[in-house]
Amino acid sequence: MIIKNGKLVLENAIIENGTILIKDNKIVDITNSRIDVIDEEIIDAEGNWVLPGFIDCHVHGGYGVDFETGNEHRFETFAQSVAQEGITKYIQASVTNSLEDNLKYYAEFGKFMKNGNHVGAKCLGAHMEGPFISPERKGAHDAKFLMLPNIELTKKWNDLCGGNIKIVTYAADLQNGDYTTYLVKNNILPSVGHTDLIAAEFEKDRLLGAKHVTHLFNGMSGVDQHRPGLATATLINDDVIAEVISDGIHLKPEILKLIYKVKTADGICIITDSMNAKGLKDGEYKIGNLDVIKKGIEVRLISNGSLAGAGATYDHNVRTFKEIANIPMTELIKMTSINIAKQLNIFAETGSLAKNKLADIVILDKDLKVKRTIVEGCTVFKS
Ligand SMILES: [Zn+2]
Structure with missing residues (x-):
């Protein structure tokens, strides 16, 4: 070709x-x-x-499929559909589920990773978002299934899906550093998020190797001069990559500009955080066990109106961020492909247009x- x-x-x-x-x-x-x-x-x-193909490291689903409703065949449908967003590689995110359901879901996902994934975009593994998160900042996660970070359970679910858990979002303040160390040692990317921690609490984990933060500003406190939290810690540490949902809804334009100015393109990876109703018509859907309503690209919990996942496509988020922050193309590809490929240790194979790399390409x-x-x-x- x-x-x-x-x-x-x-x-x-x-x-x-x-x-x-x-x-x-x-x-x-x-x-x-x-x-x-x-x-x-x-x-x-x-x-x-x-451009190099987009890599979404935090996508729950779309086109009627998510981690919770997936099976070999439906995961295949998702992989095929998501390619229309310019995505060539992605990490499928889960939400908080019961112990019993997680056994089922990780087993199904493992089958897909072993036997399937032959069409469309390539799935690189799972991003386990919850249950090891904080009740104060749970977002659209079911409070009754939340628990403290647990190495045994992580091992069990990871074994079930063939060692394909690649990222875990967890509240770093709910453990003493042992969990962070376990993730680092097992080549799972520790991503701190859904937590009310203060900046000083994050520092121990950053030094242990937690260099990724889940959807900056969402699921954490804002920048508060009297109580700096995870958002502040992410902004001031150059070695931390921030996931950014740049759909124009989860973060207002001025905040997107602030993030770009402080983190620069070197510290950002664009994600969708999209849920199963992306690409479907407006109406009522479920995220895990919770009822949500989708209107355009906006998805909210019916119970309290808070944002619950997202409905925008990856290319929408790319256009939105580029336009709002006036980002040059050579900077933009760091945020869509290069940074996350480096985080996941796959930059030797993909993530940029270069000789001897996989031909993962999007034409815009x-x-x-x-x-x-x-x-x-x-x-x-x-x-
Ligand atoms: Zn998510």
């Missing part, structure tokens, strides 16, 4: 009118001149943007609408 006439967004450079040569699943050459090889498939990018038009998504050398979506 050859992609020609593209505006290629590489790490730190843009090649106007560039060409990418792909063999099997990998990028074998990138150049600003023509490549003369006879190849069966030539894609003319027609002067549009060519001048308005940043998705024209084509290519996963490991195969076109999986075309507008």
Whole structure:
């Protein structure tokens, strides 16, 4: 496969009118001149943007499927559908469930990871969000199933899904550092969130290796000059990557500008946090066991009206953040692909357009609408 006439967004450079040569699943050459090889498939990018595929590390679901309603077949439907957002790799997030339900869900997810995942975007594993979170900042998590961070249970669920838990969101103040150390030692990314902790409490875990924060500003206190919490700690520590839901609803435009200014593109990864009703018509749905109502891209709990997951697509969040904070393309790809690939230790294989990396590519038009998504050398979506 050859992609020609593209505006290629590489790490730190843009090649106007560039060409990418792909063999099997990998990028074998990138150049600003023509490549003369006879190849069966030539894609003319027609002067549009060519970027590394988006990586969403926090997506509960969409198109009628989520972690809780998934099985081998339905997870496949999700992987296929989510490619229309420009996503080439993703981590499927769970919510807080009963112990019994978690046994069921992680087993189903394990089957999908072992036997499925042949079409569409590639799932990299699970992001366990809850039950090890704080009741004060539970958001749309069921309070009756919350508990303290538990290594034994994490092991059990991780074994059940074939070792595919890649990220855990937890309230770091509910443990003494042992849980953080367990995650780090087992190559699971510790992500601190849904907690009311104060900045000083986060420091011990940061030094132990907790360098990721779940949806900054949501599920934690705001910046309070008398009681600095997780948001402040995230803003002042350059080694911490902040997940940002840049749909324009979870964070107001001024806050998105503040985050971009302080963290810079090096400290941000854009996520959707989207739930199963994304891409479906407005109406009532469920997130875990809780009833929610979806209106446009906004999803709220019926019980108290608080935000409950999200309904926006990844490409919407990319356009929104870029427009509000006026972000150059070479910075934008850090926030969509590079930073999270580094966090997950997969940057040698994917996350940027470079020779010998997987051909995970998205082509966007001048308005940043998705024209084509290519996963490991195969076109999986075309507008
Ligand atoms: Zn979430």
